[in-house]
Amino acid sequence: MHAHSSPRPRAGSAVTLEMVAARAGVGRQTVSNAINSPELLRPQTLERVRRAIDELGYRPHRAAQALKTRASRLIGYGIRSSSTGVPTPVLDQFLHSLSEAADRAGYRVVLFAVAPGDDELTRYQQLLDEHGADGFVLSGTDRGDRRQGWLHERGVPFVAFGRTWSGKDVGDWVDVDGAAGTSAAVRHLAGLGHRRIGFLGWPKGSGVGDDRARGWQSAMRELGLSTRGRRVESPDDPERATEAAGKLLAAGVSAVVAASDTLATGWYQALRREGRSPGPEAAVIGFDDSPLAPLLFPSLTSLAQPLDAVGRECMRLLLERLGDRTRPTEHVLLEPELVLRESM
Amino acid sequence: MHAHSSPRPRAGSAVTLEMVAARAGVGRQTVSNAINSPELLRPQTLERVRRAIDELGYRPHRAAQALKTRASRLIGYGIRSSSTGVPTPVLDQFLHSLSEAADRAGYRVVLFAVAPGDDELTRYQQLLDEHGADGFVLSGTDRGDRRQGWLHERGVPFVAFGRTWSGKDVGDWVDVDGAAGTSAAVRHLAGLGHRRIGFLGWPKGSGVGDDRARGWQSAMRELGLSTRGRRVESPDDPERATEAAGKLLAAGVSAVVAASDTLATGWYQALRREGRSPGPEAAVIGFDDSPLAPLLFPSLTSLAQPLDAVGRECMRLLLERLGDRTRPTEHVLLEPELVLRESM
DNA sequence: TTCTGACATTGGAGCGTTCCAAGACATTAA
DNA sequence: TTAATGTCTTGGAACGCTCCAATGTCAGAA
Numbered sequence: 001m002h003a004h005s006s007p008r009p010r011a012g013s014a015v016t017l018e019m020v021a022a023r024a025g026v027g028r029q030t031v032s033n034a035i036n037s038p039e040l041l042r043p044q045t046l047e048r049v050r051r052a053i054d055e056l057g058y059r060p061h062r063a064a065q066a067l068k069t070r071a072s073r074l075i076g077y078g079i080r081s082s083s084t085g086v087p088t089p090v091l092d093q094f095l096h097s098l099s100e101a102a103d104r105a106g107y108r109v110v111l112f113a114v115a116p117g118d119d120e121l122t123r124y125q126q127l128l129d130e131h132g133a134d135g136f137v138l139s140g141t142d143r144g145d146r147r148q149g150w151l152h153e154r155g156v157p158f159v160a161f162g163r164t165w166s167g168k169d170v171g172d173w174v175d176v177d178g179a180a181g182t183s184a185a186v187r188h189l190a191g192l193g194h195r196r197i198g199f200l201g202w203p204k205g206s207g208v209g210d211d212r213a214r215g216w217q218s219a220m221r222e223l224g225l226s227t228r229g230r231r232v233e234s235p236d237d238p239e240r241a242t243e244a245a246g247k248l249l250a251a252g253v254s255a256v257v258a259a260s261d262t263l264a265t266g267w268y269q270a271l272r273r274e275g276r277s278p279g280p281e282a283a284v285i286g287f288d289d290s291p292l293a294p295l296l297f298p299s300l301t302s303l304a305q306p307l308d309a310v311g312r313e314c315m316r317l318l319l320e321r322l323g324d325r326t327r328p329t330e331h332v333l334l335e336p337e338l339v340l341r342e343s344m
Numbered sequence: 345m346h347a348h349s350s351p352r353p354r355a356g357s358a359v360t361l362e363m364v365a366a367r368a369g370v371g372r373q374t375v376s377n378a379i380n381s382p383e384l385l386r387p388q389t390l391e392r393v394r395r396a397i398d399e400l401g402y403r404p405h406r407a408a409q410a411l412k413t414r415a416s417r418l419i420g421y422g423i424r425s426s427s428t429g430v431p432t433p434v435l436d437q438f439l440h441s442l443s444e445a446a447d448r449a450g451y452r453v454v455l456f457a458v459a460p461g462d463d464e465l466t467r468y469q470q471l472l473d474e475h476g477a478d479g480f481v482l483s484g485t486d487r488g489d490r491r492q493g494w495l496h497e498r499g500v501p502f503v504a505f506g507r508t509w510s511g512k513d514v515g516d517w518v519d520v521d522g523a524a525g526t527s528a529a530v531r532h533l534a535g536l537g538h539r540r541i542g543f544l545g546w547p548k549g550s551g552v553g554d555d556r557a558r559g560w561q562s563a564m565r566e567l568g569l570s571t572r573g574r575r576v577e578s579p580d581d582p583e584r585a586t587e588a589a590g591k592l593l594a595a596g597v598s599a600v601v602a603a604s605d606t607l608a609t610g611w612y613q614a615l616r617r618e619g620r621s622p623g624p625e626a627a628v629i630g631f632d633d634s635p636l637a638p639l640l641f642p643s644l645t646s647l648a649q650p651l652d653a654v655g656r657e658c659m660r661l662l663l664e665r666l667g668d669r670t671r672p673t674e675h676v677l678l679e680p681e682l683v684l685r686e687s688m
Numbered sequence: 689t690t691c692t693g694a695c696a697t698t699g700g701a702g703c704g705t706t707c708c709a710a711g712a713c714a715t716t717a718a
Numbered sequence: 719t720t721a722a723t724g725t726c727t728t729g730g731a732a733c734g735c736t737c738c739a740a741t742g743t744c745a746g747a748a
Contacts, residue, residue, distance in 0.1 A: 015473075016704060027728045032706060042726065059473035063416060064704035066407035067733050074454070079440050091436045096423050100457035108476070110418070111453040113444035129359075129403035132452070238639055265639045272641060292636040295582055295609045297616060360734060371698045376736060386696065408734035411703050475704095 015058045024052035035060065066131070074110045075102055075318065076133035078123060080140060081115060091139075094161070097311025098137060105319050109137070121150050128156060135318050137161065141173075142207050157325060159318040161310055165207030172317040174310050174332040178208060178287070179215030181303040181336035182257050185285040186219035188338060189255040194283060198230040198253035200245055200263045212259045212287060234263060241266025242273075249274070254282060255344070261286035261293055261302055264343075268296065283344035287336075298342035306334050359402045368396035379404065410475070418454045419446055419662065420477035422467060424484060425460045435483075438505070441655025442481060449663050453481070465494050472500060479662050481505065485517075486551050501669060503662040505654055509551030516661040518654050518676040522552060522631070523559030525647040525680035526601050529629040530563035533599040536688060538627060542574040542597035544589055544607045556603045556631060578607060585610025586617075593618070598626060599688070605630035605637055605646055608687075612640065627688035631680075642686035650678050 021028045026049060033040045034049040041049070052058075066072045077098070079091075099109050112127055114120050124147070127133045134157065138147055141162035151158045152170045160173040182199070189197050199216040202209035213231065220227045229251050234244035245266035248256055258264035264286035271282055278284050278298055286293060289304035313332045320327065365372045370393060377384045378393040385393070396402075410416045421442070423435075443453045456471055458464050468491070471477045478501065482491055485506035495502045496514045504517040526543070533541050543560040546553035557575065564571045573595050578588035589610035592600055602608035608630035615626055622628050622642055630637060633648035657676045664671065 017706095018704080028704095029706080029728055030726085033727085036706080040726070045726080057473065059470065061411070061704050062474045062476050063407045063410035064733090065706080067405070067411055067703090067735085068705045068707080070733075072407060079443050081440065091439070095435070095439075095455060096425065096457060099423050099455040100459065103457045109455040111439060111443040111455065113440060113447045115444065126403065129401065130406045132406050238643075262635075262639060265641075269641060290636075291606075291634065292639060295606060295636060296640075297609075297613060299582075361736095362734080372734095373698060373736080374696085377697085380736080384696075389696080405734050408703095409736080411705085411733090412735045412737080414703075 015056045016061070017058075020049070020052045020056055020058045023056060024049045070131070071134050072131055073107050074133045075107055075315075076124070076127050076136045077109050077111055078114045078120070078136070078138070079111050080120075081113075093307040094139070094311050097308045098315055101312045101315035105315070107134075107315075107319070121146065124151065124156075128154075135159075135322055137314055137318065141165065143205065155325065157318060157321040159314045159321065161314055163207065163211075163331075170329075172321060172330050174313040174317060174334065176305045176310065176336050177215075177333045178212040178336070179218065180333075181287065181338075182212045182215030182259075183219035184215075184335075184338055185257045185303060186216055186223070189257070189283055189285065189344070190219075190223050190225070192255075192280070192283065192344060194255040195225055196230065196251075196253045197225065197255045197257065198232070198248040198251065199227075199259075200241065200248060200256050200266060201231065201233055201259040202263070203233045203235060209259050216257050234266065236260055236262045238262065238265055238269070242269040245270035246273070256284045258284060258286050261288050261290045261300060264300055264302070265292075265296065278343040280344060285338070285343065289339050293339070294341065296343075300343045301341045302339055303336040304339050305336050309334050359400045360405070361402075364393070364396045364400055364402045367400060368393045414475070415478050416475055417451045418477045419451055419659075420468070420471050420480045421453050421455055422458045422464070422480070422482070423455050424458050424464075437651040438483070438655050441652045442659055445656045445659035449659070451478075451659075451663070465490065468495065468500075472498075479503075479666055481658055481662065485509065487549065499669065501662060501665040503658045503665065505658055507551065507555075507675075514673075516665055516674050518657040518661060518678065520649045520654065520680050521559075521677045522556040522680070523562065524677075525631065525682075526556045526559030526603075527563035528559075528679075528682055529601045529647060530560055530567070532682060533601070533627055533629065533688070534563075534567050534569070536599075536624070536627065538599040539569055540574065540595075540597045541569065541599045541601065542576070542592040542595065543571075543603075544585065544592060544600050544610060545575065545577055545603040546607070547577045547579065553603050560601050578610065580604055580606045582606065582609055582613070586613040589614035590617070600628045602628060602630050605632050605634045605644060608644055608646070609636075609640065622687040624688060629682070629687065633683050637683070637685065640687075644687045645685045646683055647680040648683050649680050653678055 017028050017031050020031045024031065026045060030041065030045065031049055034046055038046055102109050110133060112123055114123050124136065136151065136156065136158040138158060139161040141160050143166045148160060148164055148170050149167060158171055160171060163173055163175045164170055186197055197220065199213055201213045204210060217227055230248065230253055232244040232247045234240040241263045249270050256267050258267065264284050267284040268278055271277055276282060286300045286302035289302040293300040293302045317330055317332065361372050361375050364375045368375065370389060374385065374389065375393055378390055382390055446453050454477060456467055458467050468480065480495065480500065480502040482502060483505040485504045487510045492504060492508050492514050493511060502515055504515060507517055507519045508514055530541055541564065543557055545557045548554060561571055574597055576588040576591045578584040585607045593614050600611050602611065608628050611628040612622055615621055620626055630644050630646035633646040637644040637646045661674055
């Protein structure tokens with residue numbers, strides 16, 4: 001009844017260690033060792049066991065492993081309702097890179113929904129109690145976020161995409177250096193000859209937004225340029241952004257660094273009202289390099305977050321932490337990349 | 345040592361059935377029954393057990409359950425490399441709705457990366473062999489997709505977001521009725537007085553794209569309008585789209601239905617070249633209602649996919665299938681919604 | 689009183705794995 | 719030849735749960 005020389009072992013397997021052991025003519029534990037500590041086996045035995053594993057298409061039953069080792073090899077990612085005020089960085093790419101990195105290490109990402117109503121922390125509690133995850137990846141952290149502190153107190157491994165913006169800095173994180181990004185944008189614009197460079201940002205109080213504003217501010221200072229009256233604020237919606245951009249225009253600004261691509265479109269509209277259009281005389285640089293950027297006319301120069309790297313680094317930090325819970329915390333700050341297009 | 349009247353049970357639990365049983369003064373199995381078949385218990389016993397569960401903050405160990413019941417209560421979602429040609433429908437919302445629906449039923453979504461290189465099906469095989477998922481949700485299905493057939497042959501429960509576009513129709517699916525969407529768009533434009541309505545689509549051969557073209561075609565026919573020379577094709581990038589849109593303009597078209605928002609921007613550019621702009625005289629309707637739509641100037645009317653409903657329905661179908669693998673296949677076709685904006 | 693049967697509750701067994709302590713075997717030293 | 723050492727291999731036990739068959743309990747019928 002055994003597949004003799006079929007190219008692929010049959011599916012829907014219920015192959016167990018014991019079966020592989022029988023086939024290889026060894027004990028059960030030997031097969032387990034062949035997988036987890038191959039150095040313990042005589043090369044000859046190892047070879048024999050490996051062949052049996054291949055022939056039967058054996059794969060360890062994750063639940064059985066989890067039960068015995070007390071580790072699910074699952075990483076929790078709480079997916080918040082998309083209607084959260086802070087714009088979710090495009091998850092696609094981040095989740096993909098996260099999953100890929102996890103997979104390479106034998107881990108997997110498990111999603112759990114966090115409805116706006118219920119207490120967010122209870123959902124984390126639940127997953128922990130069920131032993132449904134060994135650690136967590138957080139994203140969209142902002143001021144007053146209780147998750148880091150809560151997880152830290154309980155000694156739960158986690159890594160955040162986003163700094164700890166308030167309270168004491170706790171836990172590992174990976175973040176994109178928004179300030180470095182906007183600084184680079186300012187220097188780029190200054191290199192093109194601009195002196196009156198404005199900042200179109202979100203209302204003060206958000207960690208991410210303030211960081212991006214800081215970069216503009218410091219680069220301006222370094223270049224000896226005045227920031228007075230050149231910073232305006234708007235929530236992330238087109239109408240309000242247009243209004244805010246109008247003020248910059250009125251202030252005689254010749255170039256703008258925006259905290260988001262959406263805000264940047266405000267500059268487009270404000271110019272259009274005057275029959276003008278972004279370009280050498282009225283440059284603008286956005287942030288996030290969203291799919292929208294290349295589609296605008298003229299196309300929008302923007303700062304791209306290295307989401308692939310962020311995902312990879314998050315997983316690296318988390319895995320290290322899972323391996324050694326007492327190691328000192330580590331932070332990774334990645335630079336966004338200026339993607340040049342027509343808006344200068 | 346037991347928490348006497350602490351508001352919340354302590355975290356990092358290692359509470360087992362046995363402990364709850366001891367506390368409630370009942371047998372182990374009785375606690376299990378209290379959770380899985382409460383109708384078996386005497387109300388009085390049930391109450392006592394429930395209190396013990398609450399007091400200790402007990403939650404069943406998922407791995408132990410999985411091992412015994414041979415069901416992981418995990419749903420696999422293969423996340424493809426984002427660089428796949430077919431435009432990934434914005435995953436955020438879909439994944440959120442999927443997770444939420446799963447959670448409500450005691451399931452969870454587990455991601456696994458599918459790198460472009462390796463054989464996609466092996467990744468599904470792997471998850472199955474490991475008993476790492478009870479079923480799958482597919483998305484981005486298109487012509488020549490082998491996944492449905494493969495899973496069906498093996499009797500693996502799955503549901504696809506997207507029809508089976510080729511071969512025999514196999515398995516449950518949920519999809520958005522692209523044809524109905526473009527038909528509605530045509531009727532809307534006709535209602536505004538347009539007669540020469542063009543279609544700006546993707547190259548023939550993609551299931552989704554052809555479906556959207558079909559809706560335009562049939563609505564035109566029903567209204568007695570000619571489609572001759574009014575259909576052009578372009579891949580999903582702005583330059584080529586502009587070029588294609590130019591042909592429609594040359595053909596004297598007064599309104600356009602586009603297969604995507606990106607393509608729709610081609611119409612914007614083509615008009616701009618002639619110093620014109622979308623509006624009553626040169627309308628355009630996009631597809632997907634991407635974040636870009638409200639940011640364009642003038643803002644873009646577009647067909648929104650009901651992603652929340654899609655996620656919910658996918659999970660409903662999958663759960664039903666998990667409950668009864670022999671039930672007849674079911675298909676759900678949801679209508680996109682026309683989101684009116686300035687481009688008419 | 690004893691029996692019957694419905695109802696409520698229980699402990700043993702086992703899911704597939706890994707830990708552990710012990711066994712088998714070969715090699716070298718005494 | 720025996721003992722000691724090291725290398726390789728092994729089966730029992732346990733992880734926490736649910737299935738199952740069996741036991742205990744009690745009301746009503748004989």
